[in-house]
Amino acid sequence: MSTGYTVVVPHERWPSNAAMQASLDARGYPVALVGGAPDAPFAVGSRGLELRLDGRSLTLVGASAAKVGAAAFARDETNDVLAGMGAAFRARDGDWHFGVGLGSEPREWRAAFLVMAALVQDFGGYGYETQTESHGDNAWAAALIEDAEQFRLQAAATPAAVPQPDLRLADPGGWTQEKTAGVVCVALGGAGLWVSLSTGNLLISAIGVMMVAMGVAVFFIRRKIA
Structure with a gap:
């Protein structure tokens, strides 16, 4: 008012x-x-x-x-x-x-x-x-x-507002859900590559490579803190 x-x-x-x-x-x-x-x-x-x-x-x-x-x-x-x-x-x-x-x-x-x-x-x-x-x-x-x-x-x-640190890009360290998901992706991708070598299926090989790359990226992602 x-x-x-x-x-x-x-x-x-x-x-x-x-x-x-x-x-x-x-x-x-x-x-x-x-x-x-x-x-x-x-x-x-x-x-x-x-x-x-x-x-x-x-x-x-x-x-x-x-x-x-x-x-x-x-x-x-x-x-x-x-x-x-x-x-x-x-x-x-x-x-x-x-x-x-x-x-x-x-x-x-x-x-x-x-x-x-x-x-x-x-x-x-x-x-x-x-x-x-x-x-x-x-x-x-x-x-x-x-x-x-x-x-x-x-x-x-009136006290001035104290600036708060921006923690949104901070890495909490330790084992996280992202790292677990990364390991799973790498494992599935590796299995796909092994199957492709046995069967010669290029589609499975491509999917395996993508899964491995995704797993590595997710494993090393810097987790955001809300």
Whole structure:
């Protein structure tokens, strides 16, 4: 289950990629946007919002950014949601909506909170979240920053996954079923060759050779461990 956040930004103040990065840098938020021309509007790609947090790659797959034009605005429920929360703010035709759905990964929460805080603090955004009905501008952004620090501490306290050795090609050693099958194949193949020498039957001879070869291959196979 994910929690959804939205920040509405006036269309005339929606930043370029360069302006967004400058905001993050000026505030000391360790988020670096990835991709996109500097002068192009800040945007979310088809894979999500790709960035680096503390120098490590991260993609907010649940992120989106869209300018809500006249046709979409007529059907948009943002203002109904805000009114239901008691917010005085209202979105306008043409405003940009940045949204993100967050799950259980602390690094994703931290990165998303820092991005949303910058949109509010430097570009006149108004944010809200429907589950707790939290909403606001600068005070709301300040709460995001406090929570982002808690997510940083939580991520730091989570032990990194320890790589496990790949044992699929390991040889268990000793006598195995494969070796038994190999011995049987060699024995049957040898018997076939002996019969072919006695009878002159080339078909039996060919089958005997194949059985011996198969037995040798099976005997020396490296057994896979599930």
